[in-house]
Amino acid sequence: MLEIKCPYCGKRSQNEFSYGGDASLKRPQLEKEISDKDWDDFVYFRSNPRGKHSELWHHVAGCRQWFKVLRNTATHEIFKTAKINEEL
Amino acid sequence: MDQNFRIDKAGYINRNKKISFKFNGKKYFGYEGDTLASALLANGIHLVGRSFKYHRPRGFIGAGVDEPNAQVQLYKGAKTEPNAVATLVELVEGLEATSQNCWPSVSFDFGAINNLLNKFFPAGFYYKTFMWPKNFWYKIYEPIIRRAAGLGVAPLKPDPDRYEHIFEHCDLLVAGSGPSGLASALAAAKNGARVILAEDKSRFGGSLLTDEVTIGNKKGKDWADDTITQLKSMPNVIVKNRSQVFGYYDHNMLVMNERTKDHIKDPHKFTPRQKLWYIRAKEVIISTGSIERPLVFGNNDRPGIMLASAAKEYMKVYGVLVGKKPIIFTNNDSAYDTAIEFKKNGIDPLVIDVRANSESSAIKEAKNLNINIKFSHGVINTKGYLRVSSATIGKLNSNKSSYESLENVSCDCICVSGNWTPTVHLSSQSGNKLKFDEKTDAFIPSQSRQNETTVGSANGIFSLKQSLDEGFNKGYELSNKITGKNSKSTTPTSNEKKYGSHEKFWCMPLPKNKNYKRFVDFQNDVAVSDVELAVREGFRSIEHVKRYTTLGMATDQGKTSNLNGLQLVSNIEDKIVPEVGHTTFRPPYTPVTIGAIVGREVGKYYRPTRKSPMHLWHEKNNAVFVDAGLWLRPRYYKQGKETLFEASKREATNVRNNVGICDVTSLGKIDIKGPDTAEFLNRVYTNAWMKLPVGKARYGVMLREDGIVFDDGTTTRISENHFHMTTTTAQAVNVLAHLEYYLQVVWPELDVNVLSTTEQWAGVALAGPNSRNLLSKLFPEIDVSNESLPFMGYKEGSLFGVPARIFRISFSGELAYEINVESGYGIFMWEKIIELGKEMNLEPYGTEALSTLRIEMGHVAGSEIDGRVISSDLSLEGMLSKKKDFIGKRSLNREAFLNPNREKIVGVVPLDKKTMIPEGSYLVKDSNATLPNPKLGHISASCWSVEYNNPFSLAILKDGKKKIGEKLFALSPLKNKNIEVEIVSSHYVDPKGERVRS
């Protein structure tokens, strides 16, 4: 079980969190024209790196804040966590 | 006869406490402090079980976790436990154990015929033989193999015992209480670290229990006892025996299983049987010691052949002789201690040493005691069916490829030692890259990935002085890193014997024309010939050899066999061991009972149960409950001998004719505040929200970004910047997370706050033609007329002094209202409504009637919003705003979503107007078509329409709208039903929605 440092609450066990996918994903702006391909990339396509991955986690059984985690997908090493408005 | 093999005085058992126990139905005696293994050996019993494949008689190999053979079934009935390792089972009054994998008895086993046929059971036998005919596998081969290969028998009744989970944090976890572990724990504890010391056995001390050493002028065992006493007195230390650290997981999370009950004679009924500790440690010291390796020779698996260290442990710890005519067979010095121990107890051992000579102090001591030593000799083969009775020994030639002479020696036990294997399981589990150590001929830890350090013989260090040094140093260093303190302990002086090096020779060659089985893995019956065959057949990767031969795959996880197997493969392939590599070590290190993993999360404690504030009223009024996620909701209120069908029909009819009340507390409720709320709702719902007036509710549908319908519900504008959202019971949690995601991650510029208020409000629905009349009685000061409180209207009122929210919304399709009060007033509200509703024939209704009402009205719910449908599939395309963007809108342009022939919601009625259509049935054109019969759609929900008094179902049907009026078939192979049906509109009752607006 991972130990994740919520930027608001501190270190907590993984079972308090839920995973939220790639943190580098940007939702296309509303009301803006977008090609089928770009939209498909946003909805369906994710890279699946072995190694460093910036991702979102949600402290569901805690402060209910979404935040960013920089994690090694192969070793589970967590290098850094940050609030949504901070750089990883 | 009683305990004939017990030595006077020796051992740490309590001779004042005699304990009786049963083995295979016969009564025996042992002492308090015995294990089942030591007590059986004290009674001269070696034969305890049969091997897995050949059903060969088997006895004890070890004295601890490494034991591959001595697995027994404990007790009977619900309490029974299969595959208990006899060397770990502590003797307790009334213990009952039986042998496994044998029939009819352990001494005459029918399955042993496999042994005579062993030519036909080579490696990969099952894979090769049972391939065809294909349908023979399930009916014939598999059942026979399962019965023949079975280990113990799992209990058929629920486990009556209690298991608990503990979550603990510490600075340093020390796994193993041998000299290096004790030293580490003591040094760290004295330097202020919070320490947990775990020992898997009942006694602390590890090798100090059996080795003739001194530490700080004390006997090793006394130093261990004193150190434990000292550690136990310190407030920053938790000391645990009978506690196996079996798994090393991510981020220094280790799991330890503590045995808390089975060794106690009359435990309290609430004493948990085991406690599972989840320990998050800043640092871990792995001082798990090492396990002796067997030697490989002909028929080396007979009862009476065991590890030399185990024989010594039985003598020193339990005062038990494992035999009276022992042969000690070794390639190193450590086994001489076992010979010396026999000699001291008046038994003459014969030592067979494969080496040409050795000059260490242990050998000098043996020689001084006149112990008979045969250097350059090996044990070639053994005889004795149920117990070893003789050995063929031979003088090895100079290059150890064959024998110069052979002779037979009678014996009743053979104590073997093929040197030591560091116990690296935890370290490997942590991600440590192991390296091959030439000196010990085994893998040792090298590069840590997590915060762990291995010390002592687990790290390949076999001298006591070095182990103590390493323990004290590492304990100090790690504690200093954590606490920043500098209180350093000095290593006490120590005395030990000096041991020479071992010879890297462990597999005895076969004499000419002999084909003895030489076992490498005892539990799985893997012999040298099986490994040779696997390599000959082209298996190269050690992981493949493992799976093909089952080497190291049994419940003992190859603790004694792995390294011999590796060496064998490397010899055959003419490689060195590091080139062959090792198989992956995975948790658990020792088998863990499922009960311990489950803990207290059994039965109704499996998940929390959510109950509405009116729950007790429902219970008192004969509600039959149904699980709705975590919630318990009344399904129906049973009157007399009513069935579910009769009750729900009665309840639904009463709603249509009079008025009903339903507990809707479980609906998700989210309080939304902030100046940008309307804008936010406009983005998350598919319809328009900017112009919703204060005091009005609106129905909304949410999509996922991929365009699929996510959830639906109504949201009410309480005031300009304050909204009240409802979700389905099932999606309440997900909708909240969804809203939080968009507010925090995607559109942080929106000034909106969301908060779940599901449990803050108790909710009821009043539905039926009399509901307005009832509402006026509840809120006499409010104008509840259709003009003042129209459909989708909202008002606040006082329910006899209790602040209440009144929503005119309807799930049943009838004139209906929902009333919310603060949870604490829920029961007051409910009882008040029941009381005032009597004269209007008010009756409570449950979820079954609720479903009936919504199905015949054609309202969609979870069974239609199943993660595969888009708005237009559910006839909700009118809700899709063309004027604004919203979540998921862009996906609706995808080709598949624009296809006009998509599956759409329709109603379905059986032609006979009698047969209920099972939910999940497939709709097909021709019920007799050849298979696969093309599926046109499926039945999503079924009810008995109380309006028309016949069955009615909703279905998702290909090109559904165009099929209205057509006749199809509903097939349910599961229920063996074939029903001719007519497709109708999904709005079966009141298609224009006049009632809700009345």
Ligand SMILES: [Zn+2]
């Ligand atoms: Zn938090």
